[in-house]
Amino acid sequence: MSKPVVATTSLAGCFGCHMSILDIDERILDLIELVEFDKSPINDIKTFSRECDIGLIEGGCCNSENVEVLRDFRKHCKTLILVGECAIMGGLPALRNNIPIKECLEEAYLNSPSVTENEERIIPNDDELPIILNKVYPCQEIVKIDYYLPGCPPRADLIWETLVALIEGRKPKLDYELIKYD
Amino acid sequence: MGKKITIEPVTRVEGHGKVTIHLDDNGNVTETRLHIVEFRGFERFVQGRPYWEMPVLVQRLCGICPVSHHLAAAKALDVIVGAPQLSAVGEKMRRLMHYGQIFQSHALHFFHLASPDLLFGIGGDPLKRNVIGVALEHKDLATMGVLMRKFGQEIIQVTAGKKIHGTGAIPGGINKNLSIEERDRFLVGKPGYNIDQMIEWSQAALEFFKSYHAEHRAFIDHFAEFPSSHLSLVREDGALDLYHGVLRAVDANGKRILDDVDYQNYLDYISEEVRSWSYMKFPYLREFGKKEGWYRVGPLARLNTCDFIPTPLAQQEFETFRAYTHGKPNNMSMHMHWARLIETLHAAEVMRDLLNDPDLQNEDLVVKGKKTNEGVGLIEAPRGTLFHHYKINENDQIEMANLIVSTTNNNQPMNVAVEQVAKEMISGQKEVTEGMLNAVEVAIRAYDPCLSCATHAMGQMPLEISLYDANDQLIDRKMSH
Numbered sequence: 324m325s326k327p328v329v330a331t332t333s334l335a336g337c338f339g340c341h342m343s344i345l346d347i348d349e350r351i352l353d354l355i356e357l358v359e360f361d362k363s364p365i366n367d368i369k370t371f372s373r374e375c376d377i378g379l380i381e382g383g384c385c386n387s388e389n390v391e392v393l394r395d396f397r398k399h400c401k402t403l404i405l406v407g408e409c410a411i412m413g414g415l416p417a418l419r420n421n422i423p424i425k426e427c428l429e430e431a432y433l434n435s436p437s438v439t440e441n442e443e444r445i446i447p448n449d450d451e452l453p454i455i456l457n458k459v460y461p462c463q464e465i466v467k468i469d470y471y472l473p474g475c476p477p478r479a480d481l482i483w484e485t486l487v488a489l490i491e492g493r494k495p496k497l498d499y500e501l502i503k504y505d
Numbered sequence: 506m507g508k509k510i511t512i513e514p515v516t517r518v519e520g521h522g523k524v525t526i527h528l529d530d531n532g533n534v535t536e537t538r539l540h541i542v543e544f545r546g547f548e549r550f551v552q553g554r555p556y557w558e559m560p561v562l563v564q565r566l567c568g569i570c571p572v573s574h575h576l577a578a579a580k581a582l583d584v585i586v587g588a589p590q591l592s593a594v595g596e597k598m599r600r601l602m603h604y605g606q607i608f609q610s611h612a613l614h615f616f617h618l619a620s621p622d623l624l625f626g627i628g629g630d631p632l633k634r635n636v637i638g639v640a641l642e643h644k645d646l647a648t649m650g651v652l653m654r655k656f657g658q659e660i661i662q663v664t665a666g667k668k669i670h671g672t673g674a675i676p677g678g679i680n681k682n683l684s685i686e687e688r689d690r691f692l693v694g695k696p697g698y699n700i701d702q703m704i705e706w707s708q709a710a711l712e713f714f715k716s717y718h719a720e721h722r723a724f725i726d727h728f729a730e731f732p733s734s735h736l737s738l739v740r741e742d743g744a745l746d747l748y749h750g751v752l753r754a755v756d757a758n759g760k761r762i763l764d765d766v767d768y769q770n771y772l773d774y775i776s777e778e779v780r781s782w783s784y785m786k787f788p789y790l791r792e793f794g795k796k797e798g799w800y801r802v803g804p805l806a807r808l809n810t811c812d813f814i815p816t817p818l819a820q821q822e823f824e825t826f827r828a829y830t831h832g833k834p835n836n837m838s839m840h841m842h843w844a845r846l847i848e849t850l851h852a853a854e855v856m857r858d859l860l861n862d863p864d865l866q867n868e869d870l871v872v873k874g875k876k877t878n879e880g881v882g883l884i885e886a887p888r889g890t891l892f893h894h895y896k897i898n899e900n901d902q903i904e905m906a907n908l909i910v911s912t913t914n915n916n917q918p919m920n921v922a923v924e925q926v927a928k929e930m931i932s933g934q935k936e937v938t939e940g941m942l943n944a945v946e947v948a949i950r951a952y953d954p955c956l957s958c959a960t961h962a963m964g965q966m967p968l969e970i971s972l973y974d975a976n977d978q979l980i981d982r983k984m985s986h
C-alpha cells in the first residue's frame with residue numbers, strides 16, 4: 324500500500340502552527356517514514372502534484388489569494404483539517420474585522436511616525452498585490468472542513484496523535500491535556 | 506456551508522512573496538521586484554487594547570520568532586511602566602529566553618531551510634531539495650538540526666511558559682524564575698542532549714559550513730555579493746549583544762555612520778519609504794536619504810558592526826571570519842550563513858553561562874516605577890534589528906503602535922540581491938528554468954526564509970516569478986516548481 328500523502332499551507336497565519344508541527348521533534352523522522360509530503364511551505368513543492376489524503380490548513384482568509392488556495396486544498400485533499408485559532412475563527416488577524424480596511428492601510432502607510440516623506444500619500448495598490456478582503460474569514464465559512472484542532476498553536480502532541488490516528492484509521496485519543504486551549 | 510464572500514477569481518496561484526522581472530528588447534533584465542503581498546493592519550487594530558496585552562498579542566505576527574516580538578514589546582512597556590532597568594533575574598531570564606530563541610531559529614534556518622540548497626545544489630532535484638530529503642540522505646545532520654531546535658524550544662518553554670506564544674515577559678520583568686530542577690534538564694540533561702552537546706554540535710555545524718565554503722569558494726563568495734551599510738544593536742563597549750544595547754551602523758568600507766545612538770530616539774535617524782508595489786515598507790537612514798540610506802540587518806550586519814564577541818569559542822571564530830575580509834565589512838550575502846552559525850555557537854555559550862548563574866533562582870521578578878505614556882523597545886531578532894514603539898492614553902489603552910521588523914529592514918537588500926542574481930542568471934535567456942528561479946530564492950533565503958513578520962505575511966517564500974518583455978507582455982510565468 325502506498326503511503327498517505329499530506330499537504331500543508333499557511334494562509335493568514337503566523338506560521339506558529341507549522342512550527343508546532345515541527346515541535347514533534349524527533350518524531351519528524353518517524354513521520355517521514357509514515358507519510359509522503361506534497362505541496363507544503365517546508366519543501367519546494369508549490370503546486371499540487373497529485374490527490375492528497377490529508378490537508379492541514381493554518382490561518383484564515385484575509386485576501387483573495389488565501390481563498391483561492393483554500394479552495395484548491397479542498398479540491399485536492401480527501402480530509403481537510405484546520406490547525407489552530409486563526410484557521411478556525413480568524414484569530415488575531417480578525418481583530419481588524421470591526422475596522423474599515425482603509426483605516427488600517429492609512430495607519431500603516433500614512434500615519435506611521437517613521438513614514439516621514441510620503442508626500443504623494445502612496446498606499447500600496449499595485450496590480451501584483453492580491454485583493455484584501457473586507458474581513459478576515461474563518462476557513463469553514465468558505466469550504467467544508469472535516470476536523471478542527473484548537474489552540475494557538477495546537478500542541479505538537481495533539482497534531483501528532485491526530486495524524487497518527489488518521490493514518491492508522493482509528494479514532495484519535497484526545498485527552499484533556501492535549502486539547503485544552505492554552 | 507455557505508459561501509459568504511464573492512471575489513473575482515485571481516490567476517495567481519499562491520505565495521506571499523513574489524518576484525517580477527522585466528526585460529528589454531535584447532532580453533536583458535531591466536527591473537526586478539520582490540513584492541510582499543499580505544497586509545494585516547496590526548498598527549490600527551491594536552489601538553484601544555490595554556497595553557499589557559502587547560507582548561502576547563504582537564508575537565502572533567510571527568510564529569517563527571515569537572519570542573523576539575514578545576520581548577521587544579515587553580522592553581517598550583518596561584519604559585512605559587518606568588522600569589527600563591530590570592532586576593537581575595528579570596533581565597537574565599529574558600536573556601535566556603532570547604538566546605534560546607536565537608539558537609532554535611538559527612538551527613531551523615540553517616538546517617531545515619537553507620542546508621538543502623547546499624547539500625543538493627541550487628539546481629538540484631526540487632523533490633529532494635528539502636528538509637525531508639536531508640533527513641533521508643543525511644540522517645545525522647538532520648537529527649542534529651532537529652535536536653538543536655528542540656533544545657532551544659525547550660529553553661523557551663521553561664522561560665516563557667510555552668514553546669510558541671508564551672507569556673513569560675511582563676512589563677517590568679518576568680513572571681517566573683528558573684528552578685534547579687528545570688536548570689538541570691539542560692545543564693546535566695541526558696547523554697547526547699545537554700548544553701555541552703549543543704556547543705559541540707554548533708561547532709560541528711560551523712565545520713560543515715567551513716569545509717563546504719572551502720570547496721565552493723566562488724559560489725559562496727560571489728553569489729549576491731554587493732556593498733551596503735550595516736546596522737545593529739551593540740553593547741555599549743562594542744560587544745555583540747542580541748538583547749540590549751545602542752544602535753550602530755557602518756558603511757560598506759567600515760566607517761561608522763551611526764554610533765552610540767539611544768534607540769528611544771530612533772525616529773531622528775530612521776524613516777521608511779512606501780512603494781506602491783509592496784506592502785512591506787523600505788527603511789533608510791534619514792541622513793543619507795531614500796536612495797542611499799538603506800542598510801542590511803541580521804547576523805552578517807551584526808558581525809560587521811560589533812568589535813568582539815564576549816564568549817571565547819565564538820570570539821575565536823569571529824576572528825577567523827573578520828580576517829577573511831581583512832577586517833573590512835563582509836558584504837557577501839551567502840556569508841550570512843557563516844555569521845549565523847557563529848552566532849549559534851555564541852548563543853549556546855551564553856545559555857551555558859546563564860544556566861550556571863545563581864541569579865536565575867532569585868525571587869524579585871518585577872520592578873516597579875513611574876509610568877510614562879511612550880516607549881520604544883529594540884532587540885536583535887534572529888534575522889535582525891526589530892523595533893517596537895507604543896504610545897498609551899490615560900486609560901492605559903494603546904494609542905499608537907509602530908513596528909519596523911527585521912525583514913522590513915532587509916527589504917531593499919533583498920531586492921538588490923534578487924536583481925543581481927536575476928541579471929546574472931536570466932539576462933539574455935528566453936526561458937526560465939527551475940534552477941534559475943531557485944537561485945533567486947536562495948538569495949532571499951540567505952536573509953529570511955519566511956516573510957512572515959514583514960507584513961505579518963507568511964510562508965517560506967513560495968515564489969511566483971513573472972517575466973515581462975519590453976512591451977510589458979507576459980512571456981513566462983512560473984511557480985518556482
Ligand code: SF4
Pocket residue numbers: 335336337338339340381382406407408409410414415474475476477565568
Ligand atoms: S493559531 Fe496562533 S500559532 Fe497558529 S497561525 Fe494563528 S496566531 Fe499563529
